Amino acid sequence: MAHDHSHPPADLTRNQGLVLAALNEAPAPLSAYDILDRLRGDGLRAPLQIYRALDKLVERGLAHRLESLNAFVACADTHCHRKGLIAFAICEGCGKVDEFADAVIEERLGNWAQQTGFKVEQTTMEIRGKCAACLKAA
Numbered sequence: 001m002a003h004d005h006s007h008p009p010a011d012l013t014r015n016q017g018l019v020l021a022a023l024n025e026a027p028a029p030l031s032a033y034d035i036l037d038r039l040r041g042d043g044l045r046a047p048l049q050i051y052r053a054l055d056k057l058v059e060r061g062l063a064h065r066l067e068s069l070n071a072f073v074a075c076a077d078t079h080c081h082r083k084g085l086i087a088f089a090i091c092e093g094c095g096k097v098d099e100f101a102d103a104v105i106e107e108r109l110g111n112w113a114q115q116t117g118f119k120v121e122q123t124t125m126e127i128r129g130k131c132a133a134c135l136k137a138a
């Protein structure tokens with residue numbers, strides 16, 4: 001299900017707004033080319049327009065890039081714009097992605113970083129598997 005983000009930030013450019021809306025409407029992550037396909041009717045033709053908009057959306061925490069899929073999802077939590085740990089459970093059956101944060105994992109990583117002297121900039125976990133609905137349908 002798409003999340004209802006009926007109040008996107010007002011200072012988005014038209015392209016950023018269109019890209020964010022496309023991500024919000026999609027049931028699964030979209031690649032830049034998937035987005036381009038969906039927005040041709042709105043006058044977007046160049047991949048660069050999509051990449052520019054995505055860069056800004058990711059920078060602002062409104063969208064996330066899933067490295068393992070080379071695809072993008074709208075942030076499931078408009079208030080999450082934080083630099084902490086973000087985890088994604090990616091279903092290989094239906095393609096659905098669940099975004100969540102986990103304070104316990106974050107704390108353990110924090111302890112590890114402190115002990116090893118590693119400076120963490122960003123942590124993104126991508127967990128691959130099957131969602132409950134797909135398991136039930138199997």
Ligand SMILES: [Zn+2]
Binds near residue numbers: 076077
């Ligand atoms: Zn998020």
Ligand SMILES: [Zn+2]
Binds near residue numbers: 091092093
């Ligand atoms: Zn599934």
